[in-house]
Amino acid sequence: MLSAHIPNIPGSKMAYWNPQIETMPISELRALQFKRLKALVNRLYEHSPFYRQRMEAANVEPDNLKKLEDVNKLPFMSKKDLRDYYPDKLFVVQKRDIIRYHASSGTTGKPTIVGYTKNDIETWSESLARALTSAGLGQDDVIQIANTYGLFTGGLGFHYAAEKIGAAVVPASTGNTERQIQLIQDLGVTAMAATPSYMMYVGEVAEKIGVSIKNDTRLRVGLLGAEPWSERMRDRIQDWLGVKGINCFGASEMAGPMFSECAHQQGIHFWGDICLLEILDPKTSEPVGPEEKGEMVLTMLTKEAFPLIRYRIGDITIKHEEKCACGRTHPRISRITGRVDDMLIIRGINVFPSQVEYSLMTNPELGNEFQIVVDRKGALDEMLVKVELKPEAFTDNIIQLNALRERVEAKLRNLLNVSVDVELVEPGSLPRFEGKAKRVVDRRVY
Amino acid sequence: MDDRAKYRIKQLSIFSENRPGRLMDIARDMKEAQVNILGFTIAEGSGYGVVRMLVDKPEKAYEKLTSEGHVVKFTDVLAVKMEDKPGGLYDLTVMLKEAGINIEYAYGYRNHPSAVLILKVEEVDRAIDCILASGRTLYDTSHFK
Numbered sequence: 001m002l003s004a005h006i007p008n009i010p011g012s013k014m015a016y017w018n019p020q021i022e023t024m025p026i027s028e029l030r031a032l033q034f035k036r037l038k039a040l041v042n043r044l045y046e047h048s049p050f051y052r053q054r055m056e057a058a059n060v061e062p063d064n065l066k067k068l069e070d071v072n073k074l075p076f077m078s079k080k081d082l083r084d085y086y087p088d089k090l091f092v093v094q095k096r097d098i099i100r101y102h103a104s105s106g107t108t109g110k111p112t113i114v115g116y117t118k119n120d121i122e123t124w125s126e127s128l129a130r131a132l133t134s135a136g137l138g139q140d141d142v143i144q145i146a147n148t149y150g151l152f153t154g155g156l157g158f159h160y161a162a163e164k165i166g167a168a169v170v171p172a173s174t175g176n177t178e179r180q181i182q183l184i185q186d187l188g189v190t191a192m193a194a195t196p197s198y199m200m201y202v203g204e205v206a207e208k209i210g211v212s213i214k215n216d217t218r219l220r221v222g223l224l225g226a227e228p229w230s231e232r233m234r235d236r237i238q239d240w241l242g243v244k245g246i247n248c249f250g251a252s253e254m255a256g257p258m259f260s261e262c263a264h265q266q267g268i269h270f271w272g273d274i275c276l277l278e279i280l281d282p283k284t285s286e287p288v289g290p291e292e293k294g295e296m297v298l299t300m301l302t303k304e305a306f307p308l309i310r311y312r313i314g315d316i317t318i319k320h321e322e323k324c325a326c327g328r329t330h331p332r333i334s335r336i337t338g339r340v341d342d343m344l345i346i347r348g349i350n351v352f353p354s355q356v357e358y359s360l361m362t363n364p365e366l367g368n369e370f371q372i373v374v375d376r377k378g379a380l381d382e383m384l385v386k387v388e389l390k391p392e393a394f395t396d397n398i399i400q401l402n403a404l405r406e407r408v409e410a411k412l413r414n415l416l417n418v419s420v421d422v423e424l425v426e427p428g429s430l431p432r433f434e435g436k437a438k439r440v441v442d443r444r445v446y
Numbered sequence: 447m448d449d450r451a452k453y454r455i456k457q458l459s460i461f462s463e464n465r466p467g468r469l470m471d472i473a474r475d476m477k478e479a480q481v482n483i484l485g486f487t488i489a490e491g492s493g494y495g496v497v498r499m500l501v502d503k504p505e506k507a508y509e510k511l512t513s514e515g516h517v518v519k520f521t522d523v524l525a526v527k528m529e530d531k532p533g534g535l536y537d538l539t540v541m542l543k544e545a546g547i548n549i550e551y552a553y554g555y556r557n558h559p560s561a562v563l564i565l566k567v568e569e570v571d572r573a574i575d576c577i578l579a580s581g582r583t584l585y586d587t588s589h590f591k
Contacts, residue, residue, distance in 0.1 A: 389461065389517070391517045394459075394461045394517045394519055395519070396457075396459035396496060396498070396519055396521040396566075397550070398489050398490075398491050398496055401491055401494070401496070402491060402492060405491075405492060423492070423493035423494070424491075424493065424494055425463050425493075425494070426461060426462070426463050426494075426515070426516070426517055427515075427517060428515055429463065
């Protein structure tokens with residue numbers, strides 16, 4: 001893939017990694033998407049027994065694709081396929097052409113394995129290089145990567161992209177938080193890639209050892225993702241740590257972290273030349289209306305080793321089509337509000353942990369950590385939310401503490417439409433996470 | 447210095463989750479810090495409690511508890527000397543009612559030959575004035591050393 005690094009024009013805030021693609025008129029982008037979709041489908045129909053058999057079962061041939069919308073004639077894929085055809089039966093290149101493997105984190109079940117050709121790695125780096133540039137990063141930056149390196153795609157994904165844009169990389173990986181803080185200070189780190197919960201944890205540890213991220217470091221940008229997080233959490237990270245929270249998105253099935261918001265923070269730019277995005281109603285599998293919430297379905301248009309067609313990744317979001325203030329034309333998505341599979345059903349009502357987080361964060365008396373415990377008492381689901389009381393919010397007055405608890409319960413009830421018990425717990429008593437936070441303990445026995 | 451300040455007794459209020467072993471932790475901390483507990487009560491919230499203690503070395507206790515990760519606050523309370531005989535509490539509450547002073551919470555302990563009533567009120571200074579004006583005795587901070 002052709003890419004040209006256009007340096008920052010003095011006095012201009014616009015900086016693109018690949019301006020020709022990133023600002024491509026929509027009609028041209030759609031034409032490119034269709035061309036790539038056709039080529040992909042032809043290739044898979046010819047070379048992949050899996051895809052050929054799926055297409056035949058769905059009564060569709062490459063020639064049935066006459067326009068971009070015809071993508072909806074193609075069959076879906078799901079995580080189950082990735083597991084059923086484990087480890088490499090969905091690969092569509094010779095083994096010798098594969099230069100790297102990653103495996104998913106396996107948060108929700110058996111891990112899946114993904115392979116990459118040289119071009120796949122290049123596309124991945126290109127995608128994220130555009131993202132980092134759009135977030136305002138460049139050769140002058142020092143980027144500390146506090147995502148796990150190894151089988152998890154986060155560490156190496158950000159690493160390659162950061163090197164590609166010429167930034168200095170600090171491959172810190174996860175853990176050893178005091179050391180991370182020391183590196184941030186000693187190396188003048190300006191950006192950090194991490195999970196949002198780890199970013200918060202870094203802030204907590206820093207305070208404990210007498211370091212203010214805001215005042216004592218040059219850290220100004222957080223490349224945050226790999227778990228659902230809320231706008232409120234972003235406000236906290238920005239206000240408290242002085243770190244601009246840039247929301248990032250990706251998944252090992254796609255390649256790894258690939259897309260992010262630009263400095264305008266108005267949704268994640270989804271590079272249309274790389275990924276064709278559909279937003280569907282999870283129940284009917286039909287497209288939702290404009291600006292409506294639905295399930296993401298992804299077709300990776302240029303992947304060689306491990307293609308994906310109409311993959312139901314399980315995330316819930318909204319697509320925005322209008323051009324961004326930064327000048328980029330590609331569609332954007334709102335922050336992920338949850339996953340089809342981490343959605344809790346409480347007394348028949350859909351509840352996402354991200355909604356709970358959102359609501360809790362509106363209470364300045366509460367800390368950043370929370371835990372949802374779901375039980376079944378008789379025939380009824382009971383949801384308990386444990387949340388840490390901030391030390392400064394503690395009062396000797398039980399009436400005030402109970403009133404706070406009731407206020408938090410009422411807010412949750414209003415947002416979720418389901419009644420919730422809230423328990424105030426001591427600061428520091430809930431589990432901390434360096435990787436993805438596990439917020440839900442579901443103890444229901446049916 | 448305000449004369450009344452010496453009557454403001456520093457009570458420790460500790461936020462404590464309602465789970466086995468939490469009070470034991472606090473008691474161990476006090477033992478380790480060689481702090482003697484003079485008065486003590488637990489108020490029960492919902493899923494949590496507030497432990498309230500009068501100790502002989504409040505600063506030391508505060509330091510120890512916070513270093514062990516407890517959430518602790520000082521609360522000013524009053525210690526009224528009570529005559530250890532029937533009707534003592536009644537007479538005092540009549541006086542406070544007439545002065546329009548509301549009692550947020552109270553607890554007592556017997557300290558032969560008299561008894562001590564610990565009072566938490568909103569208007570501490572006014573309560574001090576009323577109690578002293580009625581001829582009663584307030585213990586000052588030196589009493590709890």
